[in-house]
Amino acid sequence: MRSKVTGAQRWVVKIGSALLTADGKGLDRAAMSVWVEQMVALHEAGVELVLVSSGAVAAGMSRLGWTARPSAMHELQAAAAIGQMGLVQAWESSFAEHGRHTAQILLTHDDLSDRKRYLNARSTLRALVELKVIPVINENDTVVTDEIRFGDNDTLAALVANLVEADLLVILTDRDGMFDADPRNNPDAQLIYEARADDPALDAVAGSVGGALGRGGMQTKLRAARLAARSGAHTIIVGGRLERVLDRLKAGERIGTLLSPERGMLAARKQWLAGHLQTRGTLVLDAGAVSALSQGNKSLLPVGVKLVQGSFRRGEMVVCVAPDGREIARGLANYSALEAQKIIGQSSESIVGLLGYMAEPELVHRDNLILV
Ligand SMILES: Nc1ncnc2c1ncn2[C@@H]1O[C@H](COP(=O)(O)OP(=O)(O)O)[C@@H](O)[C@H]1O
Numbered sequence: 388m389r390s391k392v393t394g395a396q397r398w399v400v401k402i403g404s405a406l407l408t409a410d411g412k413g414l415d416r417a418a419m420s421v422w423v424e425q426m427v428a429l430h431e432a433g434v435e436l437v438l439v440s441s442g443a444v445a446a447g448m449s450r451l452g453w454t455a456r457p458s459a460m461h462e463l464q465a466a467a468a469i470g471q472m473g474l475v476q477a478w479e480s481s482f483a484e485h486g487r488h489t490a491q492i493l494l495t496h497d498d499l500s501d502r503k504r505y506l507n508a509r510s511t512l513r514a515l516v517e518l519k520v521i522p523v524i525n526e527n528d529t530v531v532t533d534e535i536r537f538g539d540n541d542t543l544a545a546l547v548a549n550l551v552e553a554d555l556l557v558i559l560t561d562r563d564g565m566f567d568a569d570p571r572n573n574p575d576a577q578l579i580y581e582a583r584a585d586d587p588a589l590d591a592v593a594g595s596v597g598g599a600l601g602r603g604g605m606q607t608k609l610r611a612a613r614l615a616a617r618s619g620a621h622t623i624i625v626g627g628r629l630e631r632v633l634d635r636l637k638a639g640e641r642i643g644t645l646l647s648p649e650r651g652m653l654a655a656r657k658q659w660l661a662g663h664l665q666t667r668g669t670l671v672l673d674a675g676a677v678s679a680l681s682q683g684n685k686s687l688l689p690v691g692v693k694l695v696q697g698s699f700r701r702g703e704m705v706v707c708v709a710p711d712g713r714e715i716a717r718g719l720a721n722y723s724a725l726e727a728q729k730i731i732g733q734s735s736e737s738i739v740g741l742l743g744y745m746a747e748p749e750l751v752h753r754d755n756l757i758l759v
């Protein structure tokens with residue numbers, strides 16, 4: 388029983404080109420509908436889902452009747468533009484059969500490295516997830532150049548897992564998982580069931596590159612697991628053609644390769660948050676709140692805040708300082724600066740009366756607080 392998998396609330400599911408396109412013969416719609424059925428079941432069980440789907444280039448190639456992947460960038464980009472249409476159509480119509488909507492998100496490297504665009508992408512994705520719509524993400528192939536490509540969607544999926552703070556990244560591929568040698572030329576290779584993502588011994592086994600359609604191979608999947616681990620996510624690399632693969636993962640069955648983060652979810656997430664987000668404002672605490680945070684490991688309630696400085700939105704990072712200006716902690720604010728102004732010094736029970744709604748009783752939850 389894999390409790391980290393069965394208990395995961397937010398999944399990023401990545402489906403590679405090799406799998407989606409039935410070995411180059413266009414999109415494998417039958418396989419897609421089987422995954423969709425399972426994703427809908429996960430959704431019904433309360434799992435929040437984000438889908439990262441490759442296959443634009445491969446689907447475009449098949450629409451154009453091309454059998455070999457072109458090497459010229461503009462041809463690849465043209466194929467991606469053509470194929471992306473079919474790809475999102477296929478996902479949307481398949482999910483629609485179950486009364487679910489999808490939303491297309493095309494991302495580039497710049498979108499995730501630029502702070503503002505990063506936060507925009509994050510809020511949009513969160514809004515979609517809250518609306519119970521399934522975001523279908525791919526790289527924005529038509530506008531990227533070689534230098535700024537993610538190149539493989541394994542890396543993109545891991546960065547998305549960081550972005551949405553997923554607990555689980557599921558990489559569906561054409562092999563049953565990660566083997567201790569490339570199964571293409573080692574028929575005796577054994578499946579690795581569990582490992583730590585940072586285990587250096589894995590570098591040697593994930594050595595070779597991807598197949599004819601996919602780009603990454605195991606190396607990028609391993610790198611993806613390490614990136615995902617930075618925000619505390621577990622990664623599963625598993626065969627997308629295994630019967631009822633997602634259902635069986637959810638049930639805790641030991642299939643595929645589970646790669647675990649070195650630290651617990653919370654510690655990893657906090658460290659990642661600390662290094663990742665710019666601070667947008669300051670909350671000046673009273674003495675009681677200072678000791679609740681620094682000694683009691685408590686959340687920050689509005690009642691313990693004396694002053695709000697700066698301009699921040701819900702979900703942005705703020706600095707918490709003592710009355711003498713000493714920095715105590717940093718954390719993600721549950722309310723914007725304007726809202727915070729209205730509720731500071733007040734009990735959490737009065738938030739609804741003051742704002743007309745209540746997001747959370749805490750101004751900063753302790754899970755999102757990093758003590759300094
Ligand atoms: N140690 C390994 N275990 C499993 N597969 C490996 C390993 N090393 C290399 N591979 C290759 O990686 C391929 C999967 O990567 P890729 O073709 O990029 O697929 P995808 O499109 O799913 O990302 C497999 O078909 C396999 O041949």
Ligand SMILES: N[C@@H](CCC(=O)OP(=O)(O)O)C(=O)O
Nearest residue numbers: 404442443444540601602603
């Ligand atoms: N953005 C590209 C995907 C790149 C790629 O091949 O990724 P993958 O098959 O996941 O290794 C596409 O949609 O064709």
